[in-house]
Amino acid sequence: MARLLVVDDERGIRDALIQLLEYEGHEVVGVADGAEALLAADRTEPDVVFLDVKMPGMDGLEVLERLRAEYPGVVVIMISGHGTIETALEATRTGAYDFLEKPLDSDRLLVTLRRALELKGLTRRIQDLRHRVEGRDEIVGDSPAIRRVLARVERVAPTDARVLITGENGTGKELVARAIHRLSPRADAPFVEVNCAAIPSELIESVLFGHVKGSFTGAVSDHVGKFQQADGGTLFLDEIGDMSLNAQAKVLRVLEEGVVTPVGGSEPVRVDVRVVAATNKDLEAAIEDGVFRKDLYYRLNVVPIEIPPLRERREDIPLLVAHFVRQLSEGEGITPRRISDEAVRRLEALPWPGNVRELRNTVERLLILAEGNEVRAADVERLVGMRGGGGGAEEALLELETFQEFKDAAERAFIAHKLRQHDWNVAETARRIGMPRSNLYKKIEKYGLVRDA
Numbered sequence: 001m002a003r004l005l006v007v008d009d010e011r012g013i014r015d016a017l018i019q020l021l022e023y024e025g026h027e028v029v030g031v032a033d034g035a036e037a038l039l040a041a042d043r044t045e046p047d048v049v050f051l052d053v054k055m056p057g058m059d060g061l062e063v064l065e066r067l068r069a070e071y072p073g074v075v076v077i078m079i080s081g082h083g084t085i086e087t088a089l090e091a092t093r094t095g096a097y098d099f100l101e102k103p104l105d106s107d108r109l110l111v112t113l114r115r116a117l118e119l120k121g122l123t124r125r126i127q128d129l130r131h132r133v134e135g136r137d138e139i140v141g142d143s144p145a146i147r148r149v150l151a152r153v154e155r156v157a158p159t160d161a162r163v164l165i166t167g168e169n170g171t172g173k174e175l176v177a178r179a180i181h182r183l184s185p186r187a188d189a190p191f192v193e194v195n196c197a198a199i200p201s202e203l204i205e206s207v208l209f210g211h212v213k214g215s216f217t218g219a220v221s222d223h224v225g226k227f228q229q230a231d232g233g234t235l236f237l238d239e240i241g242d243m244s245l246n247a248q249a250k251v252l253r254v255l256e257e258g259v260v261t262p263v264g265g266s267e268p269v270r271v272d273v274r275v276v277a278a279t280n281k282d283l284e285a286a287i288e289d290g291v292f293r294k295d296l297y298y299r300l301n302v303v304p305i306e307i308p309p310l311r312e313r314r315e316d317i318p319l320l321v322a323h324f325v326r327q328l329s330e331g332e333g334i335t336p337r338r339i340s341d342e343a344v345r346r347l348e349a350l351p352w353p354g355n356v357r358e359l360r361n362t363v364e365r366l367l368i369l370a371e372g373n374e375v376r377a378a379d380v381e382r383l384v385g386m387r388g389g390g391g392g393a394e395e396a397l398l399e400l401e402t403f404q405e406f407k408d409a410a411e412r413a414f415i416a417h418k419l420r421q422h423d424w425n426v427a428e429t430a431r432r433i434g435m436p437r438s439n440l441y442k443k444i445e446k447y448g449l450v451r452d453a
Contacts, residue, residue: 004026004046005030007034007063013052018030020106033057035057037051045071048077049077051076054080064076140316142315143313145308145313146308149305158183162277162301165278165304167278169355170354170356170357172355172357176278178236180276181233186233192229194208194236197242204247205246208226208250211223216264223262227254238278240277240279240300241280242425242428245291248293248296255275256299320356325363328367337373342376414433415440418432
């Protein structure tokens with residue numbers, strides 16, 4: 001059942017419309033003029049308004065303009081016995097959903113109403129989804145360290161300045177980038193993300209700048225690159241430190257000239273893009289090593305934002321735990337449980353090498369696997385362990401029957417931990433642990449390791 005408002009100064013038409021719409025099961029209020037319409041809209045918050053054009057005093061077009069300004073979610077259908085193309089166009093430009101002429105055809109009116117309500121429902125679902133997404137992307141914390149990050153985000157977001165976000169894996173660099181976009185004048189334009197570490201070096205230029213058909217083997221059609229996709233909005237270059245020097249040179253040219261040239265193409269394309277970059281690497285050290293361009297670093301690092309690791313803002317852990325419990329319960333369908341104060345204190349004591357991402361995955365595991373209606377400290381010990389503080393994972397390993405089982409379990413845990421620590425960058429993980437990349441791929445397959453969602 002929808003809430004409807006009928007506005008018409010002709011009583012016979014108004015009463016007939018009310019009767020028809022109430023028969024269809026809707027809640028209907030009828031009024032005779034524009035001033036009453038605005039009062040009724042404030043009182044009833046209608047889903048759809050049927051609004052006559054010609055009325056004494058305030059006419060329908062003026063009422064329409066007021067309704068769209070004060071109640072942007074309402075759907076307005078104009079009705080008139082003096083309809084002209086000019087009036088219909090003006091009503092549509094002002095925000096009317098449709099324009100019906102008198103005498104009204106009942107079937108057409110009901111079809112128009114049904115479509116209007118479908119639009120209303122779709123709009124509401126989009127708003128709900130947006131709220132859920134923004135809730136998921138919320139930066140949670142009240143520590144001095146995170147307040148400094150938020151203060152800088154608020155200052156830089158309204159500008160077009162480029163931002164370089166640094167921090168360990170899992171600290172929330174993408175959340176900060178999305179917050180900058182959401183608070184900027186570009187918020188209604190695209191936010192396009194590129195994980196430079198996840199794209200093979202031979203494909204990064206095609207991904208960023210696009211390509212034309214036939215420019216290389218496998219280029220069976222033209223492809224629009226990420227810079228063009230983000231035109232008018234924000235391009236987030238995640239893990240910029242893993243980009244090849246050749247691609248870095250071309251990104252620098254785009255930042256300097258504001259144009260991209262697709263691979264295999266000859267015609268440059270102008271783009272208006274704000275670039276936000278992020279990395280977990282020390283780019284100044286990378287410059288010294290000759291693997292990152294100094295001029296690109298200065299172009300990107302106009303406003304630096306460093307995100308602290310979770311171990312440096314442990315006072316935020318209780319807030320984050322409560323946030324993840326609510327988020328997982330509402331969005332993932334996981335049964336909500338209370339996490340005891342003692343369990344939270346145990347979580348605060350952990351080292352969190354995987355930072356906020358690891359904490360979220362841990363909370364999800366506890367909610368799924370803990371017994372009873374409350375997650376207790378013993379559940380943290382059993383399901384998470386103290387990672388060097390005794391109990392938990394170490395005790396589970398020592399309880400295995402054979403040495404081979406112990407070796408396999410320890411190796412699996414070690415590789416899984418290192419992959420998470422390096423954000424599942426297999427090449428970087430293999431280099432850090434001193435293992436050939438091909439061997440690491442075999443270990444991942446052997447132990448059935450998959451990246452956390």
